[in-house]
Amino acid sequence: MMRGRYLIIGLIIILGIFIIFGGAFFEAKLSFNKTLRDFFQNLSPYSDLKIRIAELERENEELKTKILLDETNPNSSVVVYASHPLNDRSEIAIAIGSDEGVEKGDAVTYGNSILVGRVKTVSPNISIVTTIFDPGFETPVRIGVDSVDALLKGGNELTLRLIAPDAFIENDSIVYTADPSFPYGLEIGRVRSVNKSEGGVFQKASVNPAFEIKLLRNVVVHK
Amino acid sequence: MLLFISSFLLIWVFSLSQLNQLFAIQGIQPNISLAILVVYAFMEKDWLRRSALVLLTIFLLNFSPTLGLEAIFTMIVLFIVLTLVDYFKWQPTLSAVIIVLIATILLNAFSIRPGVILIESIYNVFLVGLFGLLLSFINSKRSSLNA
Incomplete structure (x- = not known):
């Protein structure tokens, strides 16, 4: 019984060291995770x-x-x-x-x-x-061949906001980056649906991600 | 010890599956480690063993080379959850469901996305039921071995 408790205490100490000095084990943990993922994938x-x-x-x-x-x-x-x-x-x-x-x-x-x-x-x-x-990811984007400006909001569902009310956007239009911090023109996805809310100033749209x-x-x- | 070792191995395997999003549905994945911890806490009152499993969960799920605020916050939430297990004196199944719901909301406290939290909560409650059956079976084996 006491031996079991000492084992648990030792385990707690070891795990505590692994967590506090996590940097040394982080790469090893992720490598093991990748090996396990490849094993299950096969x-x-x-x-x-x-x-x-x-x-x-x-x-x-x-x-x-x-x-x-x-x-x-x-x-x-x-x-x-x-x-x-x-x-x-x-x-x-x-x-x-x-x-x-x-x-x-x-x-x-x-x-x-x-x-x-x-x-x-x-x-x-x-x-x-x-x-x-x-959820906190945001970046300016452009939509389709007409290069309509919008703001991409991240999350489980990608949404486009601040689309000009008079802009015409077709479903399946390509959405690409227009942020100077990214290479211009990286694809993000394609428009799934457009929401032209009555009385709203801007249009909104949802995006199917490209990956x-x-x-x-x-x-x-x-x- | 059988229950502790079984829970230890389950958390190890399923925490790594969380890192691979193996069980994600429509992009939302359940918190399997949380479900296992809650079920284990109902069956094991020893805080040393509970702490070992919490630390194992933090070690496996910590997504940073350093011990950041997120890991500390997650650890605090998990210990709060284990404490709640001792204070909820209702029917165990109902208590487990409520505790998992509270934990899911706390762990997603910085993400105001009710839809995702709701769906994740449903997944977690389902997993509590699943692991509850599994660990109960293991616990019954432990009892029969000790008898």
Whole structure:
């Protein structure tokens, strides 16, 4: 009985050390998480197909974006370790850090032209990225071939606000970045529906994002 | 010890699944670790073991290389939840549901998104039922081994 209590006390001390000096174990924890994820992924008969479909959709979106806008410079991709475990903050951890020149505020994309988010914190080998699904994420964007200005608001559902009341927006119009802190023209998604509220000053719209966060395996950092 | 080890392993595996959004539905994922902790707290009154599981949860879910405010806040909420378990003297199932609802709201306190909180609460309550059955089964095995 006493031996069991000593074991628990020892476990608490060890966990406390792991938590307080978390930096040394953070990378190891995320690497183990990635190994476990890959293991479970290989067990599922359809996971390869889902990821392949996501990649094809991404390539398709990139080709469409290239037709509409300028191409950004290609950079090598980095592994996505994990997603934030709680719903109220959407962040991902990626396998690149200050040792390779990453800085806070750098844009992060899926492929070369789909915006994922921006770097929030940087360690030597790992960076935390705030994604467009974070409720606090906001960025100026433009919509479609007419380049209608709007403000993208992040969250589980992406919304466009401050759209001019006289602007005409079609469903499935491409939404892309117009923020000077990002490379111009990164795709965010496509318009799903437009809400022309009677009596309101501005229109609103909802957006289908161009990627699914749980299928994200590699991203590109624009340094 | 069997119940503690089982809960320890369940939290380990399912906390890592939270990092991969394996069980997310429509982009909303349940807080599986919270569900396991609440159920465990009803079956185990020893605070040393409860604390060990809370620290394990914090270690696995901490999404930062340093011990930030978010991790400290989450730890405080989890200890509040465990304390509430001892104070809610109603029928255990009802108490567990109410405690999980309170915990879900507290953990999402900085995100004013009622729809997401509601759906996550429903998922968490469902998981409390699921893990309640599982840990009850394990607990009954423990009792039969001790008998």
